Amino acid sequence: MNLSAKEMRVLVTAGAAGIGRAIAETFLDHGARVHVCDIDERALAQLPQAVTRTRADVANLADVERLFADVERELGGLDVLVNNAGIAGPTAKVEDIRPEDWERCIAVDLNGMFYCTRKAMPLIKRAGGGSIVNLSSAAGRHGFPQRSPYAAAKWGVVGFTKSLAVEAGPDKVRVNCILPGIVEGERIERVIAAKAEAHGVSHEEFRRRFLETTSLHSTVSAADIANMVLFLCSPAGARITGQPIAVDADVRYLV
Numbered sequence: 070m071n072l073s074a075k076e077m078r079v080l081v082t083a084g085a086a087g088i089g090r091a092i093a094e095t096f097l098d099h100g101a102r103v104h105v106c107d108i109d110e111r112a113l114a115q116l117p118q119a120v121t122r123t124r125a126d127v128a129n130l131a132d133v134e135r136l137f138a139d140v141e142r143e144l145g146g147l148d149v150l151v152n153n154a155g156i157a158g159p160t161a162k163v164e165d166i167r168p169e170d171w172e173r174c175i176a177v178d179l180n181g182m183f184y185c186t187r188k189a190m191p192l193i194k195r196a197g198g199g200s201i202v203n204l205s206s207a208a209g210r211h212g213f214p215q216r217s218p219y220a221a222a223k224w225g226v227v228g229f230t231k232s233l234a235v236e237a238g239p240d241k242v243r244v245n246c247i248l249p250g251i252v253e254g255e256r257i258e259r260v261i262a263a264k265a266e267a268h269g270v271s272h273e274e275f276r277r278r279f280l281e282t283t284s285l286h287s288t289v290s291a292a293d294i295a296n297m298v299l300f301l302c303s304p305a306g307a308r309i310t311g312q313p314i315a316v317d318a319d320v321r322y323l324v
Contacts, residue, residue: 071303072303072304073303074096074101074149077101077148078145078146078196079096079147079148079151080104080105080140081093081096081103081104081105081106082150083106084151085107085116087254087291088153089154090116091291091295092151092153092294093105095292095295096298106122107122107125108124108125121143123139127177128176128184136188137192147193147196149201150185150193150201152201154178154182155206157219158174159171160263161215162215163217166218174219174222175222178226179222182229186229186233199302200242200243200306203230203245204226204247206248207249208220210313211320214323223248230245230311235311243301243307243310244311245309247297248315249317250318251317251318283320285318286318
């Protein structure tokens with residue numbers, strides 16, 4: 070199986086920590102040239118020296134313009150875009166969600182993906198084709214009570230992905246999205262804490278309920294997600310496009 074990323078020019082949004090960093094380092098380990106953006110300057114400073122970087126908020130158009138100027142200067146073009154940036158958004162019943170919290174979640178999780186893709190697509194086409202991988206979520210195929218902004222954005226990512234795959238296929242640009250499940254790390258611990266409070270149960274009790282929603286009663290790791298991204302962008306994934314692919318221990322429903 071050919072999983073080489075040698076000489077690929079790759080941009081990973083929100084790539085300085087968590088899933089994004091695992092993706093960036095996996096591509097780097099397989100021979101790619103990698104550029105990362107993130108809003109966390111401290112995390113950016115801790116990336117491997119070989120990774121070039123830009124501090125940018127993908128929900129800010131001016132930041133995205135500056136990011137892509139840096140990408141062209143540092144990489145000279147682009148073969149792969151990984152739209153990883155996203156936030157959890159509020160945990161509340163819809164009538165209790167503040168409009169500004171809804172808007173921020175949609176701005177980062179969906180609008181930011183559009184802003185980056187519209188800048189990346191001409192570069193990838195100019196390269197003769199390549200791949201875009203968007204990060205959706207298990208919440209992009211299940212209802213997620215008390216997380217409606219996040220779920221709405223992640224369902225939108227699936228529709229965006231499938232539409233782009235049809236649109237860009239003739240230009241040899243493949244577009245897929247990954248639907249992670251319960252990914253180990255600080256972010257999911259914050260989600261569990263918020264949901265436990267909303268349900269009036271302990272952190273550990275809600276964690277137990279959460280894991281029971283998966284067939285494997287298991288979390289997934291950032292490395293599991295990174296490996297799938299690499300596969301989709303490598304020669305091994307050359308005939309895969311337009312697919313929402315779950316890496317989630319088989320989430321059956323969300324609580």
